[in-house]
Amino acid sequence: MKTQAISATPPEQLQQVTFDSAMEARIEELLQRYPTKRAALLPVLWLCQERYGWISQGVIEAVARRLGESPAFVEGVVSFYTMFFRQPPAKYVLQLCVTLSCELCGAQRLAQRIKEKLGIGFGEKTADGVFQLVGVECLGACGGAPVLQVNQDYYEHMSEEALDQLLEELAKEQ
Amino acid sequence: MESILLRARGVPNSRDLDSYLARGGWEGLKRALAMAPEAVIQEVIDSELRGRGGAGFPTGRKWSFVPKDHPGPKYLICNADESEPGTFKDREIIEYDPQMVLEGIAIAAYAIGAHTAYIYIRGEFFRWARLLEEAIGQARSRGFLGKDILGSGFDLEVWVHRGAGAYICGEETALIESLEGKRGFPRLKPPFPAVVGLFGQPTVVNNVETLACIPHILTRGAKWFASIGRPRNTGPKLFCVSGHVNRPGVYELPLGVSFREIIYEHAGGIRNGNRLKAFFPGGSSAPVLTAQDVDVAADFDACAAAGSMLGSGGIIVMDETVNMVEVGRNLAHFYAHESCGQCTPCREGSDWCLDIFNRLLQGLGHPSDPEQLLRICRYASQGMTICPLGDAFALPISSLVTKFREEFEAAIKRSRPLPPQKLPVMPWTGKDIRFGG
Ligand SMILES: Cc1cc2nc3c(=O)[nH]c(=O)nc-3n(C[C@H](O)[C@H](O)[C@H](O)COP(=O)(O)O)c2cc1C
Ligand code: SF4
Ligand code: FES
Numbered sequence: 001m002k003t004q005a006i007s008a009t010p011p012e013q014l015q016q017v018t019f020d021s022a023m024e025a026r027i028e029e030l031l032q033r034y035p036t037k038r039a040a041l042l043p044v045l046w047l048c049q050e051r052y053g054w055i056s057q058g059v060i061e062a063v064a065r066r067l068g069e070s071p072a073f074v075e076g077v078v079s080f081y082t083m084f085f086r087q088p089p090a091k092y093v094l095q096l097c098v099t100l101s102c103e104l105c106g107a108q109r110l111a112q113r114i115k116e117k118l119g120i121g122f123g124e125k126t127a128d129g130v131f132q133l134v135g136v137e138c139l140g141a142c143g144g145a146p147v148l149q150v151n152q153d154y155y156e157h158m159s160e161e162a163l164d165q166l167l168e169e170l171a172k173e174q
Numbered sequence: 175m176e177s178i179l180l181r182a183r184g185v186p187n188s189r190d191l192d193s194y195l196a197r198g199g200w201e202g203l204k205r206a207l208a209m210a211p212e213a214v215i216q217e218v219i220d221s222e223l224r225g226r227g228g229a230g231f232p233t234g235r236k237w238s239f240v241p242k243d244h245p246g247p248k249y250l251i252c253n254a255d256e257s258e259p260g261t262f263k264d265r266e267i268i269e270y271d272p273q274m275v276l277e278g279i280a281i282a283a284y285a286i287g288a289h290t291a292y293i294y295i296r297g298e299f300f301r302w303a304r305l306l307e308e309a310i311g312q313a314r315s316r317g318f319l320g321k322d323i324l325g326s327g328f329d330l331e332v333w334v335h336r337g338a339g340a341y342i343c344g345e346e347t348a349l350i351e352s353l354e355g356k357r358g359f360p361r362l363k364p365p366f367p368a369v370v371g372l373f374g375q376p377t378v379v380n381n382v383e384t385l386a387c388i389p390h391i392l393t394r395g396a397k398w399f400a401s402i403g404r405p406r407n408t409g410p411k412l413f414c415v416s417g418h419v420n421r422p423g424v425y426e427l428p429l430g431v432s433f434r435e436i437i438y439e440h441a442g443g444i445r446n447g448n449r450l451k452a453f454f455p456g457g458s459s460a461p462v463l464t465a466q467d468v469d470v471a472a473d474f475d476a477c478a479a480a481g482s483m484l485g486s487g488g489i490i491v492m493d494e495t496v497n498m499v500e501v502g503r504n505l506a507h508f509y510a511h512e513s514c515g516q517c518t519p520c521r522e523g524s525d526w527c528l529d530i531f532n533r534l535l536q537g538l539g540h541p542s543d544p545e546q547l548l549r550i551c552r553y554a555s556q557g558m559t560i561c562p563l564g565d566a567f568a569l570p571i572s573s574l575v576t577k578f579r580e581e582f583e584a585a586i587k588r589s590r591p592l593p594p595q596k597l598p599v600m601p602w603t604g605k606d607i608r609f610g611g
Contacts, residue, residue, distance in 0.1 A: 033331075033333045035247075035373055036354065036355070036373065038354060038355035038356070039353060039354050039355045039373075040355065041355035041356075042335070042336065042337070042338055042352070042355060043335065043336070045338070046297075046336060046338070067355075076357060077355065077356060077357055080340065080357035080358060080514075081297070081337070081338035081339045081340050081358075082338070082339030082340065083297045083298070083338040083339035084338055084339075095298075098504075098507070099259045099458070099504065099508050100259055100260070100417075100454075100458055100490055100501065100504050100505060100508070101259065101260060101416035101417050101490055103504050104416075104417045104418060104490075104492060104496065105416075105417070105418075136298075136339075137259070137341060137508050137511055137512060138257065138258075138259040138260075138341075138458075138508070139298055140256040140257060140261065140262050140264075140265055140296060140298065140299070141262050141265065142259065142260050142261070142262050142414065142416035142417075142422070142488070142490070143262050143414060143415070143416050143422040143423045143424060144262075144422075145416055145417075145422065149298060152300040152301065153300075153301075154301070
């Protein structure tokens with residue numbers, strides 16, 4: 001498995017957003033699935049996050065325009081969910097599960113190891129923008145505790161050695 | 175017991191439609207389509223299947239609440255949010271046998287008269303959302319989904335809808351709000367979703383594992399299904415075992431086997447030869463059971479009789495090395511993070527509990543803390559909140575205080591004396607000690 005890096009569009013390019021025809025086609029296709037435009041909000045936001053890497057104010061405004069909502073409504077929804085990035089994320093977002101089964105199986109040791117190796121704690125990013133550590137709640141994979149999600153991929157039964165190796169591999173991709 | 179829900183585990187290319195057909199897949203739908211919808215519902219009622227999502231509500235009865243003469247559309251939702259800590263079974267079903275879930279969806283939709291179904295899957299499950307979409311594509315191309323299914327005149331479209339990170343969206347009314355494009359705020363009930371649900375229309379919400387049972391009930395009959403387990407607690411169940419066991423994982427067993435058998439025989443016993451101290455029998459929202467309860471039967475009624483609940487079947491095992499105040503802190507952190515914030519007792523109560531746990535663990539405990547915790551929990555449960563998340567945080571935490579009181583007292587004893595408290599809860603302005611907020 002090779003975890004795909006996130007490539008985040010720089011903020012200055014996301015101040016004013018207009019969807020190109022490829023995005024428009026996909027939005028149109030999503031709208032067919034629901035009786036209301038509003039119901040397509042989460043899927044459209046996902047589409048944007050895939051495309052731009054994160055949800056800027058400009059993206060919120062573009063989505064609101066497209067679906068006929070107010071920017072405030074869209075922002076309210078975006079802020080409710082933990083997975084939408086409101087800031088450009090690092091290339092690799094290390095999402096360490098800190099809920100019970102993972103804590104019982106050593107999640108704290110992994111957090112410690114990340115701190116030693118990369119110098120970042122929860123909520124922090126490395127200076128080169130490659131890694132970012134986030135504490136997340138149960139990932140629904142507790143049988144594989146401790147669990148680390150990196151971008152879209154799950155890494156289960158993480159030992160400190162496996163973590164070292166993973167971080168090295170990801171860093172080498174640069 | 176023979177493997178039923180997990181029979182595809184280990185089969186090469188098990189996700190493939192042809193592999194599913196070779197196992198007798200999609201036969202249940204054929205039978206259902208030859209029956210009247212009411213007869214399908216009756217068959218499910220007779221099987222005594224109870225929902226596997228947490229509440230254990232009888233599935234057939236839930237379907238029967240959907241008004242038959244409703245003029246507008248009706249909806250079926252498959253709940254694949256899998257967000258209850260300790261639960262990781264729906265992902266396993268989707269990984270090995272997504273066609274089985276789709277067949278269950280198709281039968282359920284036919285029974286209630288829905289022509290659109292949504293699978294609401296948690297946002298973190300990127301891979302499993304893709305697997306479901308591939309499975310839908312295959313089923314559609316072979317006429318098991320889409321227009322005029324198998325020439326019966328029944329139409330059904332199934333869409334995968336991804337959440338975006340929120341435990342509360344597993345609760346059915348929060349899920350519906352989220353699917354409608356809003357924040358995941360649970361709704362007051364009644365009205366129940368079966369009458370007023372998605373887009374204001376009658377809606378059935380069923381868990382992945384519940385729906386996965388349906389094709390088997392239709393192919394092999396309600397009697398066969400009801401012969402597994404015991405009355406009112408029938409059928410196979412996926413037990414998820416995590417924590418301090420040698421072989422964590424998902425085990426398919428009949429309802430009613432003992433926790434001893436699950437933990438010691440199937441999950442290989444406690445790590446390092448340690449002693450069992452306690453376990454959550456049905457996800458972290460179920461009151462904790464202790465080592466003395468290990469012979470309780472793992473089914474809905476026996477767990478309720480033991481003062482807990484089977485919930486989703488997520489068994490979190492803790493050995494003798496675990497400090498229960500730490501466990502309380504971990505859970506309070508989870509619920510304080512996941513409370514949607516609509517109800518004061520849940521929003522504030524979960525935060526207050528977290529503050530108290532953090533204090534206790536930093537040597538700042540107060541003799542009244544155990545009572546404070548119990549009082550906060552009392553106000554957050556017993557129907558004082560819009561949705562059951564209030565109980566979900568209050569019941570396990572109060573069970574920890576009641577059953578392991580001596581560990582709380584010990585933490586208080588280790589504390590340095592505090593000035594007298596004027597406020598119900600000591601205000602806490604420090605950071606959460608372990609996760610930085
Ligand atoms: C806080 C909370 C979280 C829940 N999370 C889930 C979940 O992740 N998956 C699920 O199937 N049911 C979950 N439920 C239960 C659902 O509300 C609903 O009862 C269930 O999906 C119904 O399906 P069933 O009848 O097939 O069990 C949750 C309930 C509550 C109160
Ligand atoms: S009980 Fe908690 S999660 Fe449920 S509606 Fe109230 S505040 Fe939200
Ligand atoms: S507790 Fe970490 S995946 Fe569930």
